[in-house]
Amino acid sequence: MTGELFSPLHLRSGQILTNRIAKAAMEENMAGDGQLPDEQLFTLYRQWAAGGTGLLITGNVMVHAEALTGPAGVVLDEHAPLEPFTAWAKAGKSGGGSIWMQINHPGRQVASGMPGVVWGPSGIGVSLGRHSSRFGRPTAMTAQHIEDTVTRHAVTAHRAEKAGFDGVEIHAAHGYLLSQFLSPLVNKRTDRWGGPLENRARMLLDIVRAVRAAVSPSFAVAVKLNSADFQRGGFDAEDARQVIEMLAPLGVDLVELSGGSYESPAMTGRSTDTRTQAREAYFLDLAEDLVSTSPVPLMLTGGITRRATAQKVLDSGVAVVGMGTALAVTPDLPDRWRGGREADRRMRPVTWSDKALASAASMAQVRHQMRRLARGSSPRPGTHPALALIAEQRRQRTALRRYRAWLAGPRSAA
Numbered sequence: 001m002t003g004e005l006f007s008p009l010h011l012r013s014g015q016i017l018t019n020r021i022a023k024a025a026m027e028e029n030m031a032g033d034g035q036l037p038d039e040q041l042f043t044l045y046r047q048w049a050a051g052g053t054g055l056l057i058t059g060n061v062m063v064h065a066e067a068l069t070g071p072a073g074v075v076l077d078e079h080a081p082l083e084p085f086t087a088w089a090k091a092g093k094s095g096g097g098s099i100w101m102q103i104n105h106p107g108r109q110v111a112s113g114m115p116g117v118v119w120g121p122s123g124i125g126v127s128l129g130r131h132s133s134r135f136g137r138p139t140a141m142t143a144q145h146i147e148d149t150v151t152r153h154a155v156t157a158h159r160a161e162k163a164g165f166d167g168v169e170i171h172a173a174h175g176y177l178l179s180q181f182l183s184p185l186v187n188k189r190t191d192r193w194g195g196p197l198e199n200r201a202r203m204l205l206d207i208v209r210a211v212r213a214a215v216s217p218s219f220a221v222a223v224k225l226n227s228a229d230f231q232r233g234g235f236d237a238e239d240a241r242q243v244i245e246m247l248a249p250l251g252v253d254l255v256e257l258s259g260g261s262y263e264s265p266a267m268t269g270r271s272t273d274t275r276t277q278a279r280e281a282y283f284l285d286l287a288e289d290l291v292s293t294s295p296v297p298l299m300l301t302g303g304i305t306r307r308a309t310a311q312k313v314l315d316s317g318v319a320v321v322g323m324g325t326a327l328a329v330t331p332d333l334p335d336r337w338r339g340g341r342e343a344d345r346r347m348r349p350v351t352w353s354d355k356a357l358a359s360a361a362s363m364a365q366v367r368h369q370m371r372r373l374a375r376g377s378s379p380r381p382g383t384h385p386a387l388a389l390i391a392e393q394r395r396q397r398t399a400l401r402r403y404r405a406w407l408a409g410p411r412s413a414a
Contacts, residue, residue: 005310006338009054009297009319011253015166015220018097019054020314021334024256024301024322025102025169025224027363028059028370029072029392029399035065035406036084037074040374042091047373048327049095052334055320056092057169057256060104060176061160063152065407066116069106069176072399076101076156079411082163089164100167100220101160105149107177108138108186115404119145121180121187121194131356146193146203149177154210157221167220170207173258178204179226182243185234201243205250212251222254222299223247227286237286241293248295256299256322257290259283284313291317305346307337328369329381347381361385364392 009017032038048056061074068075076085092099108120112135120138141149157168172178180186181203187194193202204223212221227240244255287300300313301322310321326333330343347365352358368388369379 005307005314005321011220011297012251013167013220013253014218015098015253017054017320019052019334020320021053021310021337022055022057022299022301022320022322023048023053023327024258024299024324025057025059025171026324026328026366026370027069027073029070029367029395030371030374031072031074031399032084033402033406034080035062035068035073035075035403036080037088038084040371041074042087043376044370044374045088045091045099046094047331049092049097049099051327051332052095052338053327054097054334056097056099057322058088058092058099058101060102060171061156063103063105063156064117064149065411067106067110067119068114068116068403069104069109070111070399071114071396071403076103076159076163077152078155078159080159082159085160085163085165089166093164093166098166098220100169100222101156101165102169102171102224103153103156103160104171105152105177107180108135109175110136112136113400115407119177121189121200124186124188126175129356140189143191150203150206150210153207154214157211157219158214161215161219167222167253168211168215169222169224169254169256170204170211171224172204173224173226173256178207179235182226182239183235197239197242198246201246204243205246208247208250208252217251220253221251222256223252224256224258227257227259227283227290237289240286241290244290244294244296244298252296254299254320255294255296256301256320257283257287258301259286284316287313287318288316306342310337325366328366328373329379331373331379345379345381348383348385350385352385358385361389364388367392 006019030040061076062068065075065077089099110118118136118138119141123140125137126135160168182200187200192199283302291298297319299320299322300318304310304323305326313321325347329347333343350358350362365385365388368383372379
């Protein structure tokens with residue numbers, strides 16, 4: 001898989017990525033009326049498309065209207081009109097690259113004030129010490145809930161293809177629903193979805209099969225997977241190795257490696273595990289262990305900001321370099337690298353001792369930059385994290401009122 005950053009990558013589906021640089025998913029929380037993408041997202045993705053990135057992966061699009069990671073989340077289900085998604089796909093492809101939609105179900109990671117449902121493999125809530133009350137208490141899913149959720153993923157993937165997206169990425173990382181099923185700390189079921197890893201992986205594998213059956217062979221299907229949860233007794237690198245092997249025969253084009261959850265936010269560089277303390281490429285050591293045996297091309301995301309680091313990732317055997325924050329601050333970073341330049345600014349670091357609060361502030365900072373790009377303004381990475389977090393909380397309250405009204409109203413099939 002070793003390659004130069006600007007060399008193409010041929011995927012199993014026949015799709016060709018124009019280069020090895022991907023904009024990894026970042027939760028935008030920018031849904032317009034009806035939980036749909038609007039001009040803000042179109043403008044944002046046109047900026048990224050113009051910056052030279054070979055692959056854009058959207059922030060998570062929710063498959064279940066009653067289960068959102070946040071009140072401004074985008075929903076694509078059987079009722080959503082396709083026109084806004086067609087415009088989103090067109091914006092993402094306007095620079096000549098590909099755009100994939102990340103599809104997701106939050107499971108138990110739903111804010112406590114949200115309407116709808118809070119589901120999990122078991123009735124075990126998110127443990128964040130004094131911040132635990134931020135999340136709702138989950139109800140263990142029934143077999144019917146699980147089967148319906150498998151179907152919802154397939155419906156969303158099918159409609160994403162109809163809208164013009166080039167692929168989907170199924171989110172099975174960062175403590176969301178499929179990651180919860182994979183985790184022995186969260187999944188305490190005693191039925192066919194619990195116990196040994198092959199049972200805990202069943203829901204993910206069923207979703208991959210259903211999605212692949214619902215889309216054309218040339219449509220890309222990827223999975224985002226934790227290289228580890230970074231919690232003692234949780235999902236670890238050996239589990240990841242086995243899950244990748246299970247995914248390989250199912251027609252998966254790419255597996256993106258990340259790590260952590262709200263309980264151990266390694267994806268923001270704030271886990272309690274020393275393995276992610278590197279300032280860049282947090283998960284490279286774990287990826288190097290996995291890439292030697294992986295039958296599927298791997299993508300690595302987490303803290304990559306410099307071309308030398310990106311090339312080091314490729315030289316390890318990883319096929320695609322994923323970046324999030326770096327592209328929120330410098331949307332034309334791939335073109336800069338192509339011209340021999342680096343980013344001239346960095347995000348202001350969050351050094352708070354409270355890891356849960358620091359992680360929330362870091363994500364608020366990133367979303368602040370994305371909103372500026374969506375307005376046509378330049379990023380302002382020096383914004384104080386506390387100010388970004390306060391502004392985010394205000395927007396969330398407004399979005400929550402709008403989401404409640406939308407969820408309570410009538411919806412017809414599209």
